[in-house]
Amino acid sequence: MPQVVKDKGPKPAPPNWLQDFLPGDGTGRKKIPPKTHFSLWYFLIVISVLILFQNLYLAGQTQTIPYSQFKSLVSQGKVEQVIIEPDVITGSLKAEGASGRSSRFRTFRVEDKGLVEALEQGGVMYSGSYENKFLSGLLSWVVPMAVFMLIWFYLVRKMGGGGAGVMSFGKSRARIYAEDEVKVSFQDVAGIDEAKEELEEVVEFLRNPDKYRQLGGRIPKGVLLVGPPGTGKTLLARAVAGEAKVPFFSMSGSEFVEMFVGVGAARVRDMFRQAQEHAPCIVFIDELDALGKARGLSPLGGHDEREQTLNQLLVEMDGFDPAKGVIIMAATNRPEILDPALLRPGRFDRQVLIDRPDIKGREAILRVHAAGVKLARNVNLHEVAARTPGFVGADLANLVNEAALRAARKGKKAVDMQDFDEAIDRIIGGLEKKNRVMNSLEKQIVAYHETGHALVAEAVPNADPVRKISIIPRGIAALGYTQQLPTEDRYLMTRSELEDRISVLLGGRVAEETVFKDVSTGAQNDLQRATDLARSMIMEYGMSERLGLATFQKERRSVFLEGPSVPRDYS
Numbered sequence: 001m002p003q004v005v006k007d008k009g010p011k012p013a014p015p016n017w018l019q020d021f022l023p024g025d026g027t028g029r030k031k032i033p034p035k036t037h038f039s040l041w042y043f044l045i046v047i048s049v050l051i052l053f054q055n056l057y058l059a060g061q062t063q064t065i066p067y068s069q070f071k072s073l074v075s076q077g078k079v080e081q082v083i084i085e086p087d088v089i090t091g092s093l094k095a096e097g098a099s100g101r102s103s104r105f106r107t108f109r110v111e112d113k114g115l116v117e118a119l120e121q122g123g124v125m126y127s128g129s130y131e132n133k134f135l136s137g138l139l140s141w142v143v144p145m146a147v148f149m150l151i152w153f154y155l156v157r158k159m160g161g162g163g164a165g166v167m168s169f170g171k172s173r174a175r176i177y178a179e180d181e182v183k184v185s186f187q188d189v190a191g192i193d194e195a196k197e198e199l200e201e202v203v204e205f206l207r208n209p210d211k212y213r214q215l216g217g218r219i220p221k222g223v224l225l226v227g228p229p230g231t232g233k234t235l236l237a238r239a240v241a242g243e244a245k246v247p248f249f250s251m252s253g254s255e256f257v258e259m260f261v262g263v264g265a266a267r268v269r270d271m272f273r274q275a276q277e278h279a280p281c282i283v284f285i286d287e288l289d290a291l292g293k294a295r296g297l298s299p300l301g302g303h304d305e306r307e308q309t310l311n312q313l314l315v316e317m318d319g320f321d322p323a324k325g326v327i328i329m330a331a332t333n334r335p336e337i338l339d340p341a342l343l344r345p346g347r348f349d350r351q352v353l354i355d356r357p358d359i360k361g362r363e364a365i366l367r368v369h370a371a372g373v374k375l376a377r378n379v380n381l382h383e384v385a386a387r388t389p390g391f392v393g394a395d396l397a398n399l400v401n402e403a404a405l406r407a408a409r410k411g412k413k414a415v416d417m418q419d420f421d422e423a424i425d426r427i428i429g430g431l432e433k434k435n436r437v438m439n440s441l442e443k444q445i446v447a448y449h450e451t452g453h454a455l456v457a458e459a460v461p462n463a464d465p466v467r468k469i470s471i472i473p474r475g476i477a478a479l480g481y482t483q484q485l486p487t488e489d490r491y492l493m494t495r496s497e498l499e500d501r502i503s504v505l506l507g508g509r510v511a512e513e514t515v516f517k518d519v520s521t522g523a524q525n526d527l528q529r530a531t532d533l534a535r536s537m538i539m540e541y542g543m544s545e546r547l548g549l550a551t552f553q554k555e556r557r558s559v560f561l562e563g564p565s566v567p568r569d570y571s
Helices: 036-062 067-075 115-121 133-161 191-208 233-244 263-277 303-319 359-372 381-386 393-409 416-429 440-459 495-516 521-539
Strands: 060-064 079-084 088-093 104-108 126-129 176-179 222-226 248-252 280-286 327-330 349-355 466-470 481-484
Touching: 060 088, 067 079, 067 104, 079 327, 115 440, 191 222, 191 233, 191 327, 191 349, 191 381, 222 233, 233 248, 233 280, 233 327, 248 263, 263 280, 263 303, 359 381, 359 393, 359 416, 381 416, 393 416, 416 466, 440 466, 440 481, 440 495, 440 521
Parallel strands: 060 104, 079 126, 222 327, 222 349, 248 280, 280 327
Antiparallel strands: 079 088, 088 104, 176 248, 466 481
């Protein structure tokens, strides 16, 4: 597994609650100088605050009194001046006391024909006020409407910004990396040299397309990366973009399909439109099986949204011009369920297998991931690679990280071989549980059980050599384990080797029965694995002398995914 290199995206804009109301491109860069907008907004905010403060201040200083009390104050000569408005009367009282401050009052106006005469008799200065009802009525609905529009504009930008919100269903959710943002190259990819050689032709086409056009050659429109999980399919696609120095569009197959009809097809059209605008570029669809499952396999039947999205993808792949330099790459670990129309020539016509690395590949991957780790002199990465058959790049990256974490917990200055040994045991068997309380009989049963595995492995000629025996509980249910180390990577196994493997699996159960004259439940996993292996020998490999060269009950299973199957255990 190559080293994962994170791309450095654009620096986020400084937090500002006003930036959602200002025009921009969503990255913090404003199309208009921010000073103009900030000065306008600050001016409006200051004016609003002053008006609000003035109204609140005056409202706090003004006392509302009944109209009868107002008439009484006028007759007593305590009122200094009033302003008569259509609905209210405001005014101030004469100053009293040493402070010399006059208090303000307000009262609601009633129909009183003798009001003016009473004010003249009381020596009150009075005046009228005209209210512009049109302006007040206009402001009464314009201001709320403006506030509503600002809130709506804010919500639309929040929900629809970046093409990932609810207001932009048909927009592609592809993450776009510019050519200078993809920092991954083929140097960061190790252990899959054959796949890199296959994709170098794509890089060369993106760099120098005229070389192929002059000879009439046509580069494949689509490249499908096939392999088990964790082998580096996504990283390899980014490395192609990094080597070719072209933009990289990345999107998962599950992001196309939504609950609304037509959304997936619209996103496919928008993605291809953006790709043609940024050509030459690479469009990468991860987990293609979520989108490209064979039509007709839906349990609901009919023409569902996923099939409509798949149909649009097929149409777009036929419609765009490959001469523009748009390469469609996809990754899947379930190629057997893909629609055949996707794999025909002219679409994903080139399939690149990214398999589990061999011992040389694992060693190369370990060197890539250990480049930034301080290793002790006794670390032998070739031995570590030999002890990890079946590990993919992601497993090896986790192995190096676990070893470094253990060295840090122990306070070491460098990661030594013991740290790698413990990391391998932890990944294979689980976390060590030294504090689990077991009685002496259970400990003896586990010890004899694991010893039985080791003795049979040493006795039969075709078993892998035993490297380690442990009776310390690990993981969820493992009370002990016997670790065998293959001498080399194997791709074929003979019947005698499979029979010896079954013998080793049953050695623990036989040891319990021989020593204790009884059996325990500790052999449950051994019996399950032995049964599966024996069933495969008879039903799949044709190794039964009685049934002959035949296979039975063909099961539909994934090529690269290991999952539980439910066969019939009876005839």
